[in-house]
Amino acid sequence: MDNVENQPSVTKNKSGQYIGQGQRKILFDVVKKHITTGKSKSSSVKLTSEETGISKGTIWATIKQIEQEGKATSPSKKRKRSSQYEKLNEEQKMHLGKIVHNFFMKNETPNLSKIHQVVKDDDNLPPISRTNLWRILKKLEIECEKKELLCTMEQIIVKKEPKEPKGYTSTNYDKPRRTSFDQEMPSTSGIAIKQESNKESYTSMNYDKPRPTSFEQEMPLSSRIAIKQEIKEALENNDFIDYNESRVKQESETSKDKKGNFDGAQQVKLKFTAKEEMFLEKG
Structure with a gap:
């Protein structure tokens, strides 16, 4: 095994490479030598292929030609096609x-x-x-262009036009951009919500119309009517109303506040906000 490993590797013959008449005679002699040592014909061809690097098919074709014709002939060389x-x-x-x-x-x-x-x-x-x-x-050292004409630099460079702001065109500079609220919601839903909001909003023509206060929204109707009645009576009698307890307390003396001393009627107004005073005036 050591002798086999030390042997130089055989370069295989390239496919289509020319093999002359003398080389074919040598191949036939090598095969014949292996046969004389007692090996079979197929084994001899295999060993010859491994030793010479020539394919087994070429060796078999050479043996057949020599046995039939008595001599080995080399094929004609492939001529290079003229361009x-x-x-x-x-x-x-x-x-x-x-x-x-x-x-x-x-x-x-x-x-x-x-x-x-x-x-x-x-x-x-x-x-x-x-x-x-x-x-x-x-x-002939003649190079052709793929394009018929070559563009000059003046034809390639295009004058930059001023960019319009995003969301605006040349005809709608006065038209504001759509908000994210309008973009996210469908067009029909946006119109419906805007119509509802317009009903509740106050324009320059209806500033005197107050919005419903938290006092009106949170209290039931019966309670609001009762409180309105108590407030009216308290105002008439100059009584003080405790806002937290929501009932009338008889106060003979004027009560003091952070801003000073007030009588009972003024104390009632101090306890309620301006919107709640509007509510009192409606009744």
Whole structure:
């Protein structure tokens, strides 16, 4: 095993690589040598392939040819196909250069499509495909632009126009942007809510109309009527009303407040807010 590991690795023959007549005779001799040592023909071919790096199919084909014909022949070498450029003579190559030059004489920018159309209509040139024409022009050191015209810098640069503020166009500068409240809710819901809010809101024409106070909203109707009656009686009798207890207390003496001394009627007004005083006036 150590001897096998120390042996140099054999480079395999590349697929399609040419094998000459002398190499084929050597292959046949190596196979014959393994057969004389008592090994089978298939084992000998396998060992020869491992030693030489040539495929077993090539070795079998060589053995069959020598057994049938008595000699090994090498296949003909593959000839390299001549390109379209090599098929053209010097006059035709010069003619292609003149075709390209004529475009510049006409003050036109040549491209591959234009040149190919002229070449197709020219009887002095053989049929050339578009791909081969591109390769020929490349070897002639003629480069074609993909675009027909090249834009100048003045055509590329566009004057920047002043940007309009977001939410406004050139015709609605006076129109305010929509609020997040309008954007989040559907249009129909927004209109309905606005209509309801307009009913409760106060305009310049109805400032004198007060909103319902917390005093009116929280108290039931019967309690409000009773309190209104007590307040009226207290005001008439100059009595003091304790707002927390909501009942009339007879006060013979004037009670003192942080702002000074007031009589009973003024003490009642101090205990209630201005909106609640409006409520008293309604009754």
